[in-house]
Amino acid sequence: MPPKSSHVINSYTSIQAVKKSAEEKSKKDGKGRAVSNEQHPAAPPKVKPVGQSSNDARFAHTAKPTLHQIECYACGYTYNVRGSLASIICPKCKVSLDVKDYIINSEKIKDIATVGVVEINTAGIIKDSSIKANTIVLKGKLINSTAFANVSVEIFGGAEFDIDKIDTNNLIIGEGNSILSLKEELKHKNIEIRGKMKANIVSSGTVKIVSTGFFIGSIKAKTLIIEDGAGLLADLEIG
Numbered sequence: 001m002p003p004k005s006s007h008v009i010n011s012y013t014s015i016q017a018v019k020k021s022a023e024e025k026s027k028k029d030g031k032g033r034a035v036s037n038e039q040h041p042a043a044p045p046k047v048k049p050v051g052q053s054s055n056d057a058r059f060a061h062t063a064k065p066t067l068h069q070i071e072c073y074a075c076g077y078t079y080n081v082r083g084s085l086a087s088i089i090c091p092k093c094k095v096s097l098d099v100k101d102y103i104i105n106s107e108k109i110k111d112i113a114t115v116g117v118v119e120i121n122t123a124g125i126i127k128d129s130s131i132k133a134n135t136i137v138l139k140g141k142l143i144n145s146t147a148f149a150n151v152s153v154e155i156f157g158g159a160e161f162d163i164d165k166i167d168t169n170n171l172i173i174g175e176g177n178s179i180l181s182l183k184e185e186l187k188h189k190n191i192e193i194r195g196k197m198k199a200n201i202v203s204s205g206t207v208k209i210v211s212t213g214f215f216i217g218s219i220k221a222k223t224l225i226i227e228d229g230a231g232l233l234a235d236l237e238i239g
């Protein structure tokens with residue numbers, strides 16, 4: 001099928017950003033720096049507030065630092081909570097929601113449902129399970145398991161997973177040197193590439209390649225944002 005408008009870039013290209021992104025500005029201000037996932041301490045019982053991490057800042061529509069976007073994993077009801085999240089009860093179905101963060105460093109068969117963060121580190125394996133969380137970080141293996149994240153899923157090169165079982169509107173390819181290569185089409189709404197990736201993307205939202213990102217493949221998307229310094233070798237169909 002012929003694209004509405006199509007551009008093909010045939011060589012490795014370092015693209016000068018048309019507009020300086022908000023992220024670049026915020027970096028200069030010392031705000032909005034990506035939090036290193038390596039430095040994660042033992043899981044504190046809290047949820048990442050919307051607008052406080054760099055991940056959220058890119059996708060959030062509001063920037064109130066103490067506003068938490070919660071999706072009840074029992075009934076699917078979505079609402080916002082301000083302030084601390086020591087314990088919360090879904091206002092709709094009255095289920096008491098788990099707010100803990102989970103850091104996975106070994107093999108586990110364990111269904112997890114939390115409004116916090118689930119981080120599967122390089123040695124971590126989740127097998128035959130279901131994960132529901134506000135944010136999921138995947139560096140290890142997700143075998144025969146599903147993952148749903150209300151806010152975002154961040155995947156790093158070297159991770160093993162079935163992309164069709166990862167459900168989120170905001171998929172992030174984490175920064176690093178390993179190339180994440182996918183044969184299946186990526187159909188997530190918004191995709192942000194901070195690392196190296198080879199794939200075919202069909203997105204109904206925004207694809208963003210940040211300055212540390214490098215992408216090979218094809219991109220069909222409503223909007224494409226390429227930061228200064230990003231690498232791109234792709235067939236593009238935008239708009």
Ligand SMILES: [Zn+2]
Nearest residue numbers: 072075090093
């Ligand atoms: Zn509920």
